[in-house]
Amino acid sequence: MLISRYSAPDFNPYGDESPDDPDVLWVAPVATAGVRSVVALPGSKSLTNRELVLSALADAPSRLRAPLHSRDTALMIEALRSLGVSIEETAGSSGFGPDLVITPADELTGSTTIDCGLAGTVMRFLPPVAGLALGPTTFDGDEGARRRPMATTISSLRDLGVDINDDSRAALPFTVHGSGSVAGGAITIDATLTSQFVSGLLLAAARFESGLDLRHDGERLPSQPHIEMTVATLARRGVVVRQPEVGHWIVAPGSIAGADVAIEPDLSNAAPFLAAALVTGGSVTIPGWPAETTQVGNDLLDLLPLFGATVKRDGDTVTVSGGDGIRGVTLDLSTGGELVPNLVALAALADGPSEFTGIGHIRHHETDRLAALAAEINGLGGRVTELEDGLRIEPAPLHGGVWKSYADHRMATTGAIIGLAVPGVEIHDIATTAKTLPQFPQLWHAMLGTGATSAASTTTDTTIDLPQLGTGSPA
Numbered sequence: 001m002l003i004s005r006y007s008a009p010d011f012n013p014y015g016d017e018s019p020d021d022p023d024v025l026w027v028a029p030v031a032t033a034g035v036r037s038v039v040a041l042p043g044s045k046s047l048t049n050r051e052l053v054l055s056a057l058a059d060a061p062s063r064l065r066a067p068l069h070s071r072d073t074a075l076m077i078e079a080l081r082s083l084g085v086s087i088e089e090t091a092g093s094s095g096f097g098p099d100l101v102i103t104p105a106d107e108l109t110g111s112t113t114i115d116c117g118l119a120g121t122v123m124r125f126l127p128p129v130a131g132l133a134l135g136p137t138t139f140d141g142d143e144g145a146r147r148r149p150m151a152t153t154i155s156s157l158r159d160l161g162v163d164i165n166d167d168s169r170a171a172l173p174f175t176v177h178g179s180g181s182v183a184g185g186a187i188t189i190d191a192t193l194t195s196q197f198v199s200g201l202l203l204a205a206a207r208f209e210s211g212l213d214l215r216h217d218g219e220r221l222p223s224q225p226h227i228e229m230t231v232a233t234l235a236r237r238g239v240v241v242r243q244p245e246v247g248h249w250i251v252a253p254g255s256i257a258g259a260d261v262a263i264e265p266d267l268s269n270a271a272p273f274l275a276a277a278l279v280t281g282g283s284v285t286i287p288g289w290p291a292e293t294t295q296v297g298n299d300l301l302d303l304l305p306l307f308g309a310t311v312k313r314d315g316d317t318v319t320v321s322g323g324d325g326i327r328g329v330t331l332d333l334s335t336g337g338e339l340v341p342n343l344v345a346l347a348a349l350a351d352g353p354s355e356f357t358g359i360g361h362i363r364h365h366e367t368d369r370l371a372a373l374a375a376e377i378n379g380l381g382g383r384v385t386e387l388e389d390g391l392r393i394e395p396a397p398l399h400g401g402v403w404k405s406y407a408d409h410r411m412a413t414t415g416a417i418i419g420l421a422v423p424g425v426e427i428h429d430i431a432t433t434a435k436t437l438p439q440f441p442q443l444w445h446a447m448l449g450t451g452a453t454s455a456a457s458t459t460t461d462t463t464i465d466l467p468q469l470g471t472g473s474p475a
């Protein structure tokens with residue numbers, strides 16, 4: 001088992017204590033008044049990792065401006081370097097780390113092992129790239145990664161002519177025996193479990209000898225905005241993806257252009273901060289919100305008003321304000337599975353029942369998110385019922401307690417949202433937020449005007465001055 005832990009430079013949310021110590025808990029700060037804050041966010045994980053892959057497969061160098069630097073992107077960079085791609089850091093202006101200059105390899109070389117960590121984008125986007133490399137590439141990752149669905153990635157690449165040895169596991173670890181080229185052609189897959197099966201193939205498809213004619217035949221196609229993001233990033237580099245009908249994509253063989261790309265802020269990572277505006281009856285402003293985007297986080301601007309928020313756009317800033325309490329909401333969230341955990345926090349603090357459906361696939365994210373959300377909220381006194389493809393959340397008074405993160409960055413931030421209104425929520429492994437937002441604890445404290453080391457004192461003897469949330473008082 002490979003272990004790699006990304007640590008954010010110069011910041012330890014635990015003060016002097018080690019974030020690797022499983023017994024160390026992060027005391028979620030309680031909001032004592034409505035937040036009023038401007039929160040600038042680092043780049044999008046999904047855009048950064050797509051642009052890294054496309055830059056590696058391009059026919060000329062690329063520059064990524066304001067990319068995300070987090071565990072998932074560090075793993076992607078490391079993996080591409082080990083396949084022979086040159087990735088150099090150069091001065092950046094985003095305030096969140098260097099820009100990147102990527103020079104593709106003349107020939108991708110295998111004979112390496114790739115650590116996927118727990119990153120879906122690494123484990124589903126890179127096996128097709130390894131098929132184009134010369135030599136064997138072994139893929140492995142965290143313990144949790146070995147449970148994530150990989151069967152379709154493996155079988156689809158076999159159907160496209162790639163030799164893969166998975167010892168019949170249909171999961172990590174496995175070895176792609178790259179021959180330097182992939183035949184490509186027409187295949188049908190079932191992408192019900194994750195849209196990343198589709199995105200991974202599309203990103204490399206132009207480099208296949210016959211291109212790709214890909215059909216999805218399955219019960220559902222989740223996270224379609226992420227597939228649209230894949231198509232849009234390809235288009236920027238001159239690769240046309242024809243879509244004759246829903247669930248059918250055709251890519252002709254050809255080259256992928258180098259590009260100079262500015263990465264948008266991660267709008268899904270805006271969710272906990274915007275949720276804080278609702279929970280505390282305050283307002284949070286995010287600068288740099290793109291006018292047009294394929295990021296599903298943009299849907300927050302339509303979703304949060306359903307919970308009672310007011311949303312204002314002014315140029316490239318978005319301000320979300322909370323009002324008197326939070327409303328329960330019934331939603332099909334199949335397009336935005338990665339938003340679910342943070343929205344469930346709002347539902348748990350709402351004054352009426354909520355039901356979220358269309359999200360059976362999030363049982364296969366970093367953890368079984370439906371089970372984890374139900375277990376942790378119910379552990380604080382909540383009333384959450386698991387449905388086959390979703391969750392029902394009924395109002396209940398919550399109390400403090402330990403909140404497990406399950407190595408899932410969005411579980412950790414969900415606990416922090418609840419902790420704003422519920423004293424005594426102690427989050428296990430807050431450092432897991434480094435998967436996509438290493439600065440989370442720092443930004444959270446800055447938003448609240450609290451210090452990292454004073455977190456504990458904010459949870460005791462504090463007067464809670466919040467709108468009526470239906471959370472009741474601590475037990």
Ligand SMILES: O=C(O)C1=C[C@@H](OP(=O)(O)O)[C@@H](O)[C@H](O)C1
Nearest residue numbers: 046194195196222223226337338
């Ligand atoms: O392609 C991507 O960048 C992603 C696709 C989605 O995966 P699923 O289709 O598995 O939901 C999303 O939830 C994940 O956070 C990122």
Ligand SMILES: C=C(OP(=O)(O)O)C(=O)O
Nearest residue numbers: 118119120121338365366
């Ligand atoms: C599901 C997620 O990640 P991954 O890219 O690892 O699938 C997520 O970030 O919510």
